[in-house]
Amino acid sequence: MHSLYHPTVARLTYRGLLGRRRAAVLFTLPALLLIISAAVRLLTGADDDTATKVLGGFALATMVPLIGVIAGTGAIGPEIDDGSVVYLLAKPVKRPTIVFTKFLVATGVTVVFSAVPTLIAGLLLNGDSQHIALAYAIAAAVASVAYSALFLLLGTLTRHAVVAGLVYALIWESLFGNLVPGARTLSVQQWALSLAERIAAPGAISSDVGLPVALALLAGVTVAAIWYAGEKLRKLTLAGEE
Template sequence: MYDPTVARLTYRALLGRRRALILGALPLLLIVISVAVRALTGADDQTAADVLGGFALATMVPIIGVIAGTGAIGPEIDDGSVVYLLSKPIKRPTIILTKLIVAIGVTMVFSAVPTMIAGLILNGNGQQIAVAYTVAALVASIAYSALFLLLGTVSRHAVVFGLVYALVWEALFGSLVPGARTLSVQQWSLAVAHKVAGGDLVTSDVGLTTATVLLVAVTVLATWYAGQKLRSLTLAGEE
């Protein structure tokens, strides 16, 4: 269920010079902010949680997920080059699963790694804050990649819709409407982080069991439906 050729082409598309600069901008900004905050306030657990939760998990991770998830397949569908890929004797679920693995890997590297570095800069992992948010970033990377890969297969405006979900639904409605928080990848990943850190510095509005079920369900369903959409696209081209 993994094709090295598809993976190589997807990595090349995601890590081209222009896209790599975009992917690296937010992690670099996080590191700069962390250095500045540490210099101004010293090591503080609450400050570390605020920076990692407010910027890394709430902004950086979903945006990188949008770029990697939609970029793994969206441009190929838009410019028609996906027809070349679909003409090869490769099963459609294999194509989707390979692209998902690549998107997850890219998202994890550009989000979880800088989150860990930032956490160590801010407070040296006091009260497991750095590790907890790194785990949250890893978990969120999987769900975001699946969701945004699906968006890339169903819409030419996947990036716009992805940013609306990440920055409007999760950040705005999630903070204003309690019920919306249940349908938030951010809150699901925070539930996992809370389990890692314990205490009150990392909190979530969703229980761990519910969060785990929803994370798995969304990832599996989004991947399956993306495969179905790719199959229908193939049939439409053959007709």
């Protein structure tokens, strides 16, 4: 069975994602979350409701999708934009392996820069009272998988993937995903919240989507996005060969 992970592709992708400019943004968002969390704890003390608002309103609704945009689009978008993807595709590496490796790298980066800071922020805010910190950290990790797949796909669809991703992250997930009831059911944030609701103490966290439906949607969107990204890459290869 052919491996779906290629170490060289992974190394090159990590190098591109953790370059100076992207790394600065990746570190800034978690640092901001931790600063906010420490300041809130000093000013208000440990409070479960406040912890839920900070972790849900900033960490899961804003920070996680933004980091997903940076990691997901950055895993392949720049190579397509500057044409260097042609040299990668010329190597004897299967297209599904390229896409899946980049997806794994994007997911790993997103989890490290979102789920881990979310857990630390939760511990700062209320010491994991009612398992709120753990619940949001796991929700952030699960959301990271779906976001990485979606934004990796976006990187294969348009040269303006970062802009499109930012619009989606800031308007759909952060704004409509929190305020508009109908939009909530179509939000990765709400799907991840469904899992957080199950992990935390009863009543601590709420979601508009049932857990079975949320897990099915998360899995379906992730698999579909990875598959379609592979198809786009395959067609790009054929176009280049023609």
